[in-house]
Amino acid sequence: MKIIDSHVHIYPDKIAHKAVQSIGDFYQLNMEMDGTLAHVLSRSAEAGITRSLVHSVALTWERTEAINNFIVASVQAHPDRLTGFGSVHPDHPQMEKVLDGIVDAGLKGVKLHPDTQFFHLDDPAAIRLYEAMAERGLILLAHTGDHRYPYSQPERMARALDKVPSLTAICAHFGGWSIWNQAWKVLAGRSNVYVDTSSSLYAITPEEAVKIIHRYGASQVLFATDMPMWDPVKELERFNRLDLTEEERELILYKNFERLMGETDGE
Template identity: 40%
Template sequence: MKNGYRITDAHAHVFPDKIAEKATEGISHFYDLPMEYHGRVAEMLENGMAAGVDHFLICSPATTVTQVHSINSFLASCAAAYPMCTAFGTLHPYADHVADDFEQLQQLHLCGVKLHPDFQNFPIDDPRAYPMYDMIQSSGLPILMHMGDARSDFSHPYRLAMVLRQFPKLRLIAAHFGGWGQWKEANAILQPDERLRFDTSSSLPFLPPEEIRKLISHFGAENCFFGVDYPMWDYDAELERFFALGLTDGENRAILSENLDAFLGKANK
């Protein structure tokens, strides 16, 4: 806890120790940004809990179709070993055996699906991804979707809006306030409803507090989750940025943990 609030990091990437540093370097090169940490689970827990984080939503997207099973097995093992971790598995929409991959994900009792269109090189609204969305929608599990990129429009908010129209019961968390670097477009295109939520990850360092408050007001504090995007940002610094927003006590409690608890509770019924 910090400042009297229970805190969940709703967006944390983790990797097996033997590849964590290499994987984190790859993310750093992809975004041309330095990483604060190295992507190891123990490091996340040590630094996050020292900063006051109580719970972590962990994930790791598969950049190739062959990685899906091993990543999901790793994430399930982390959730089993650490009760303070909730794990979202991964799928790749272009896998020939996506149905088998999804069956494995469910058998491992993973709580959702993490997709990263820019890492995985697919447009969100590619019809080839529709069978995957249909399976996920039928299961009731939520997707944590990376949103926004300066170099491509694979994860542009307009593509997500298209998918949401095609799949009216698909439950989804639009990361980075719905579009990293495309916050104005996300604000104009995306509207919260009973199935669409937003996280704060990788947004607080780039936008002034007044712009963050406008996004929270537009999407509704009841629809937003606090996320750090480990290993990218420092936990203490991200929490300092969040509390500097000057939100109400109720908004803080909702965004820092209560909203995600409720959203995942619905998913796990």
Template identity: 40%
Template sequence: MYIDIHTHAFHPKIAHKAVDHLNSFYSLTCSGDGTIANLLEREKEARLEKCVVLCAATAPAQVIPANSYAISLQREHPDQVIAFGTVHPGYENWEGELARLKAAGIRGIKLHPDFQSFWLDDPRLLPIFEAAQNDFVFEIHIGDRTTPDKNPSCPYKLASILRQFPGIRVIAAHFGGYRMWNHALEVFAGNHFENLWFDTSSTTPFATPELAHKLLNAFPRERILFGTDWPLYDPVEELARLQALGGLSDSEMEVIMSNASALLALNNEQGKSQHDH
């Protein structure tokens, strides 16, 4: 099954505002309008069967509405959408939210330290990782600022978490470090963490063919997941760009497109196994 592991869709009432914010923050023009209808239309055009829609609460007060929206998206589009919910270290009843997400069949949690205004090494996150690691895959935004010590999310902070929680399953967004790919290569290449995956989102618009080859060859091919970061970038264009830049054969592309299916199936089985015991 071909899956886009990294997309965003917003409630119709705020989609326009959210897209305007992304355009301003990243100095670009988003490819999509931010609505679920437009997202599913573009995924169909790219012949992708499912997409993971990531919801993140930018403040503690938004945790419940963000998760309610994630649950509703998955419920309304069960054949096309896998929704990831969110937590925030400033939200006190995170245990209740984890239970609500699990009961609703949500398989993953999105963290975006930069937009959520916390640092990835915030000690308040540690009990959340401990409690959530058996039931959820974490998709974590990594990168943005080129200097690690001024960056809320960087490869070094993620590596520390992976060492503390060897069983936690993490997808490091943007090949492990948006605009920090040299640091991602330094930390993760040849030092393979057992439960770490990388998505391809928001990389090919900036990567040279040389960098694309380095990234694709630095990590085990079965740990690379196709992601677009829609509405920033379009699935059809991202597929073409990844294939061209990476010089990937059709069979190699097929592996990358299919890896998410295996990860999410594995997660589901592990969650069931833990629950049964």
């Protein structure tokens, strides 16, 4: 069976160590990977992962160009293994130009992390960004949920989606990291909302994970590791412990991703 990882952070080799250390400090977790593209490719192959959705985050708008250039170069070097999302900050003075560049480069969407970019998911500037993304057919991958911060609360994502119903969004971490059962109450049942499994299976029981998957529906869930935070072999072991049907596994591991991204790789 094909396996697609829909949530992978990568960094240039020269800054990967510092970036990974910063993420570990932010979440007070031990990071299991080194954040380099080479490590992602090698360990993903060992895990049997056939394709990965890679991205990075523009913490400030000034970093946007360098980050997007790195993602584009990585995808172009490994088109058979990687799908890419760009990044932008809602406050970027040339936001629409950046989005046009993302489209022209063949990237499929935009990754945002409100808790580290310091904006609320339903800020007016963010709404303008979502509208521009929807006009261009770009998919949003948003970090959602953190009990410590107000920026990424799932209720804010729900309000934003109410304002921009044409936007397709992947709400990471089952829609709300650390507040999983709060998230599905406002995000489940929306045909334009997908969630991924990243940074969740380590913290909740297999039974809880299955209940959350069924709340959203298996057709709206994507398998994801959140590398470099977690080792993909271990994440797949966690996923394989879930009591799911074969059809549900196929949907989550690759079919939903292929439908969403319009990509179909051979078995």
